[in-house]
Amino acid sequence: MKPNKLTPNTNLRWESSRMILPEWRQKWLERQAEHVKEAPPMLDEQLFAEYGEHLQQSLATGNPVEITYWDSGHFYTFSGAVTAITKQQKTIRLASANDRLDIPLEHIKAVTRPGSSEV
Amino acid sequence: MKRTVFLIDMQSFYAAVEKVYDARLTDLPVVVAGDPERRSGVILAACPIAKTYGVQTAEALWEAEGKCPPLQIVRPRMQLYVDISTQINELFLTYTDQVEPFSVDESFIELTGTPHETDPEETAKKLQEEIYRQFGIVARIGIGETKILAKSACDLLAKKRPGGIFTLHKDRLEHDFWPFPIKKLFGIGRKMEKHMHSAGIRTIGGLANTPLKRLQKRWGINGELLWQYANGIDPSPVTPNTHQEKKSVGHGMTLPKDYTKQADILVVVRELAEEVARRTRSERLLGRQISLGVRGTYDTPDGFSRQIALHMPTNDGRVIYRAARTLFERHWNGTPVRSLSLALDKVEPDAFRQLNLFDELEDQPALNRTLDTLKERYGADAIMYASSLTDAGQALERAKKIGGHYK
Numbered sequence: 001m002k003p004n005k006l007t008p009n010t011n012l013r014w015e016s017s018r019m020i021l022p023e024w025r026q027k028w029l030e031r032q033a034e035h036v037k038e039a040p041p042m043l044d045e046q047l048f049a050e051y052g053e054h055l056q057q058s059l060a061t062g063n064p065v066e067i068t069y070w071d072s073g074h075f076y077t078f079s080g081a082v083t084a085i086t087k088q089q090k091t092i093r094l095a096s097a098n099d100r101l102d103i104p105l106e107h108i109k110a111v112t113r114p115g116s117s118e119v
Numbered sequence: 120m121k122r123t124v125f126l127i128d129m130q131s132f133y134a135a136v137e138k139v140y141d142a143r144l145t146d147l148p149v150v151v152a153g154d155p156e157r158r159s160g161v162i163l164a165a166c167p168i169a170k171t172y173g174v175q176t177a178e179a180l181w182e183a184e185g186k187c188p189p190l191q192i193v194r195p196r197m198q199l200y201v202d203i204s205t206q207i208n209e210l211f212l213t214y215t216d217q218v219e220p221f222s223v224d225e226s227f228i229e230l231t232g233t234p235h236e237t238d239p240e241e242t243a244k245k246l247q248e249e250i251y252r253q254f255g256i257v258a259r260i261g262i263g264e265t266k267i268l269a270k271s272a273c274d275l276l277a278k279k280r281p282g283g284i285f286t287l288h289k290d291r292l293e294h295d296f297w298p299f300p301i302k303k304l305f306g307i308g309r310k311m312e313k314h315m316h317s318a319g320i321r322t323i324g325g326l327a328n329t330p331l332k333r334l335q336k337r338w339g340i341n342g343e344l345l346w347q348y349a350n351g352i353d354p355s356p357v358t359p360n361t362h363q364e365k366k367s368v369g370h371g372m373t374l375p376k377d378y379t380k381q382a383d384i385l386v387v388v389r390e391l392a393e394e395v396a397r398r399t400r401s402e403r404l405l406g407r408q409i410s411l412g413v414r415g416t417y418d419t420p421d422g423f424s425r426q427i428a429l430h431m432p433t434n435d436g437r438v439i440y441r442a443a444r445t446l447f448e449r450h451w452n453g454t455p456v457r458s459l460s461l462a463l464d465k466v467e468p469d470a471f472r473q474l475n476l477f478d479e480l481e482d483q484p485a486l487n488r489t490l491d492t493l494k495e496r497y498g499a500d501a502i503m504y505a506s507s508l509t510d511a512g513q514a515l516e517r518a519k520k521i522g523g524h525y526k
Contacts, residue, residue, distance in 0.1 A: 005344050011219075011358040013344060014266065017306065018221050021522045022398065024201045025362050028220060031205050035212075 037073025041109040051111040055092060058082040058113075067094065068110040069103045078103075079114075123236040123262070124357060125228045125243065126269035128278070129207070129250075130257040132224035133164035133200055137193045139255035148172055149191045152180045153524060163195055163524065197521035207254060214246065217357045227266055229357035243284045259283035265353035270305055271296060292351055297324025306345055314338075323349050368399045368406065369462030372513060373523065377416045377455040381447075383511035384456050388447060389440045390507055390514045391461040396436035399463055400491060403470075405432035406463030409442040419454040432467060435482035439463060 005013040043051070058065045059082040066079045080096035090105045129135065133151040138144045148169035153160035160180045172187035184190055204223045211218045217229035235242040243260040250258045260283065261273025272287035276295065287295055302312040304323050318337070320326050326334075327349035334342035347353060370391050378384045388411070399406060407429050414422040425446050433439065443461055493501045500518035507514040519525055 004340050006340055006347075008354040009356060011355050011361050013353070013355055014219075014221065014227075014358075015361060020220075020362065021197075021201065021223060023197070023521045024204060024220075024223055026401070027201050027205050028208065028362060031209065 038070070038075065040070045040107060043108070051108060054111045054113055055082050055085060059085060064096070064114060065094075066112045066114060067103065067108060070107045070109060075109060120231065122264045123230040123239050124264065124266055124269040125230065125239070125246075126221070126261040126263075126266070126273040127211070127226050127228065127246070127250075128259045128261075128273050129204075129224040130259060130278075130283075131164050131166045131170075132204070132256070133195060134166040134169070134193070135164075135256045136200055136203055137196075138166065140199075141193075144191055144193070147191045148174070148187050148189060149193060150174060150180075150183060151193050151195050152183075153195070195524040196526065197524050198526040201521065203254060203256075207250060207256075210249060210253065211246075214242070216359065218359055219357045219361055227269065227357045240284055240286060244282075247283065257283065260285075262286040263351070264289060265351060266355055266357065267305060267348045267353040268351045271348075271351075274305070275299055275303055287351070289351055292327070293324065296351070297322060297327060297349075299323050301326060304345065304348055306348055311345075365402060365404060365466055367410075367462050367464045367466060368395055368402070368404065369410070369460060370394050370398075371412070371458065371460030372517070373458040374456070374513070375516075377457055378511065379455045380511075381451070383509075384451075384459070385444060385447065386504075386506045386509060386511040387459055387513055388443050388461065389436075389504060390512065390517070391459060392440035392443055393436035393504070393514075394517075395461055395463050396434050396439050396487070397491060397494065399434040399466065400469075400487060403468060404466040405434050405469045406466040407432040408464040409439055409446065410460075410462040410464055411443045411446040412460040412462075413447070413451065413456055414458040416455045416457045421452060421454045422456075423450045425450050426464070431481075432465075433482055434463075434469060435484075435487060437483075438481045 003010045003012060005016065054065050057063065062081050064079055064081050066077060068075055068077045078094055078096070078099075078101050080094040080099070080101070082092055083095045084093040086093070091102045092105060094101045094103065134149045137149060137151060146168070148171075149166040150162050150169050151164045152162050162174065162176055162178050162180060162183055165174045165176055165183070169183070169187060169190060172190075174183040174187050174190070180192065200223060204220070208218055208220050208226055211226060211228050214235055215228055215230055215233050217231075219227040221227055230236045230239065230242065239262050243262060247258050247260065250256055259273055259277045261269045261271065261277045262284070263269040263272050263286065268287045268289070272285045276285035276287065277283050299322065301307055301315045301320055301322055302309075304326070307315065315321070315326065320329060326346060329346070331343060331346055334346050336342075338345070372387065372391060374387065378387070408426055409429065410424065410426045412422070412424040414420070427442050427446050429438070429442060439461070490502060498518060500515050503514045506512060
């Protein structure tokens with residue numbers, strides 16, 4: 001049977017009598033989407049080794065890399081040169097012209113060298 | 120299990136926001152009105168000071184000015200109200216994830232199963248304080264074990280009390296709820312009030328104690344619903360994802376003057392079609408039925424509302440326009456038109472499309488994507504049909520508004 005306003009566990013009785021501006025609804029859904037959190041990345045060993053090489057190289061040459069990393073449920077990217085890799089804390093330190101960032105190794109999702117994919 | 124539900128209402132929301140943004144207004148009678156330049160504008164919100172002069176929401180501006188000469192009239196800023204409203208709802212999310220916004224200034228929240236339910240009135244006080252501290256807005260809170268009890272507690276009781284908080288207990292209905300006249304019950308409009316009176320029902324208690332069979336026989340499902348409300352019965356859950364699902368995407372417009380020429384009316388129909396299509400696309404949906412509603416003027420209140428099914432689901436403005444135009448030409452009897460509404464119904468996700476062997480796909484997805492990107496980046500008035508630039512067009516004016524009022 002088609003649900004009506006009396007059907008338990010449905011919300012039709014309230015939905016049929018409310019006024020919601022479409023602009024309000026859109027904004028609310030956008031904000032809600034921001035709250036959806038993503039799980040931290042899981043890298044297989046092969047990828048991890050490959051990224052490790054990029055990071056080592058950047059540390060040695062000072063050439064920048066672009067890192068996609070996870071922080072509290074969201075992914076971000078940062079471009080800069082690796083200035084330190086600390087084995088004890090398992091973090092890397094990146095520096096760009098005007099910013100500096102420490103990223104735990106286990107939060108790294110991807111490392112690319114600018115221009116490397118084209119070669 | 121006994122539930123704990125709050126209905127939280129922002130007092131004179133639009134006017135309260137304006138007072139927060141302009142401290143000079145704090146102690147003055149303030150209304151937010153449709154269009155202050157036009158004296159026929161309507162009051163969207165009146166602050167408590169203005170209300171002491173007898174000013175009411177929804178009355179005409181000239182009426183309000185008559186009652187209250189020092190009245191401060193503020194133009195609405197709908198985008199600001201929308202933004203603050205969503206922020207307030209995010210504050211509720213720090214109390215419970217069961218938050219159901221009911222309108223721009225009202226939300227249901229369910230505290231059942233959270234630590235806050237041990238002392239609901241204390242929680243309500245804390246929440247009131249927090250809303251006031253963060254947003255400068257006074258909230259009134261109705262508490263009950265169902266949504267209808269929370270809503271009634273707020274509208275009928277909390278709003279009338281100094282603290283702005285009231286709990287409507289199930290075992291106190293006879294004392295707190297039933298003496299109110301029947302028109303005060305949620306869901307009773309002017310028409311239903313008359314019907315109730317003619318059936319000898321004058322108070323909420325009168326309805327609550329009428330045999331259910333009699334109400335079902337006379338008013339069917341709605342009769343039973345209202346009987347449940349009068350008894351505080353409401354099994355509907357607080358539904359956070361209530362805004363996610365969509366059955367229809369519609370748009371309506373009241374025209375600034377009467378339109379008499381078919382060509383002019385169709386300009387607006389095309390604008391509505393494009394707007395409906397754009398919103399359908401932004402939600403990644405397709406629809407397979409078009410509804411067109413046409414209302415006449417005060418003197419010629421003719422109108423119609425008709426549907427037409429499409430061969431294939433669509434989210435393309437041109438396809439929607441063609442169907443709407445067919446409907447219009449078929450049903451319009453030539454009398455002046457004052458308002459139009461257009462909806463795309465029977466929507467489904469735009470995840471896959473059933474290809475049709477016989478009809479060619481009329482949609483132009485690549486073109487639509489380009490249009491959407493342009494409008495997203497530069498505003499709704501960035502690109503439009505040349506016909507919208509004629510006198511009949513409304514798109515330019517409409518791009519400045521939300522819900523018919525200025526952003």
